[in-house]
Amino acid sequence: MEEFAYRDGQLCCEETPLEAVAESWGTPTYVYSRRAILGTYEGYERALAGLPHLVCYAVKANGNLALLSLLAGAGAGADVVSGGELFRALRAGFDPQRIVFAGVGKTREEIREALKADVLCLNVESAAELAVVDEVARAEGVRARVAIRVNPDIDPQTHPYIATGLRTSKFGIAHDEALDIYRAAARLGGIEVVGVHMHIGSQLLKVSPIADALERVAELVQALRGEGFALRYVDIGGGLGIRYKDEAPPSHEEYVRALRRTLEALGVTVILEPGRSIVGNAGALLTRVLYRKRTGGRQFVVVDAAMNDLIRPSLYNAYHEILPVRKAAGPRETVDVVGPVCESGDFLAKERELPVLPEGALLALMSAGAYGFAMASNYNARPRPAEVLVAGERSALVRRRESYEDLLAGELLADDL
C-alpha cells in the first residue's frame, strides 16, 4: 500500500493527510488513492503487452462511479454480475463492447438489458440459462454472444466462501459436461458462441491453480475447435490475491508469465476480470475511537466503524492492518477493535497488538478498497460511510455519507396504506 504512508508522523494517502480527510468529511469514511488504482490497472496492461487482451475490472469489488469512470477512462473494460452493475458500468462510461456479464442467476430482464446494451459477452452458467438467453435474444431479434463458464475442478487454495471453481460449486458447468452444452448452444438460433469462461476463486496466492485450470480450459478449446467452433475469447476470470498481512501474492508479471504460453498457443484474446487486485490496496477505511473499555479481562477499543461498514473480518475472519493516523511511538497493548453494532460478531480486529489509542484517535483500516463499501449495509440503521478519492494533494467526496432520510427512501408508514 505504498500510496498510504507516514509523512512527518501523519498517515497520508498520496500527499493528502488522512486527518484532513476526516476533518472535511467525518468518519467512518473510505479513502481511495487514484494513483494506486491506475497503477495496478496499468500493471496488468504492462504485463500483458504483446498478448491480445482485455482487462475487465470486476465491478463487484468496488462499484463507486468515480472509480469506475477512472478505470473506463484508462481503457479498462468491466465485468458485471447484475443488472445494477451493468447500469453502473454504462453510467460510468464503459464501452459496452468492453463489458462482460457473468452470474449464476441472471433474470430475463437482466439478460434483455445486457442484449439491448450490446455487451461484448454473456458468461452463461447453466443449460437452463442458455435456453433463456436464446429465447430472449430471439425475441429481441439479435444473437447473443456467449461464453460458457466451465468449472475446471481445481482447488484454488483459498477461503471456502470465495472458492468458486470446485466441482461441487454452484458456479459454471462441470468440465465433463461442457462439450455437450456447447453442442447444444450451436443449435440455438439466438446464440453465438464466442468463448470459454472460468473463474476459480478469489484472493489466490499461487499461480499454479490458475495455470492448471487454464490448461484444462485450453484442452476444451482445442476440442471445440475440432468440432468447428470459432472461439475468440478465453476469459480467465479474476482472483489474483493481494497482501493484507504477510501474504506474498504473485506479481502481475508472474501471473501473466504462467499463462502466456498457453494463451499464445490458443491464439485467442484473453479476458481478465480482476477486482480485488486493482482496488484492494488502493483504499482504507478511516475511523475514530469512540471509547476504551476494559471488561472480562479484555481491552476493547470501540470505534465508529462497524461490521455494516466493513464486513470482511466478521464474515471471513479477514485480517486488516490497523494504523494510527498519527504515528504513535508509546506503549503497546493487545486489544479487540469493535464497532457499535449489536452483535458479538461485530469486530474489526481481535487480539491485535496496537499502540495505546486514546479516545478520539483516528485509525485507518488498511487494504479496504475491495469488498469494503461494496458489501456495506444499513444494518442497525447505520448510514453507509462517505467515500473520498484522493489525487495528490487534492481529495474529492465521490459519495456523500448517507443521511437518515436516505435510510427511509421508498418506505411508507402503515397509516399511509
Ligand SMILES: *Cc1c(COP(=O)(O)O)cnc(C)c1O
Ligand atoms: C468476483 C469475481 C471476479 C473478481 O474477483 P477478484 O478476486 O476480486 O479479482 C471476477 N469474475 C467473476 C465471475 C467473479 O465472480
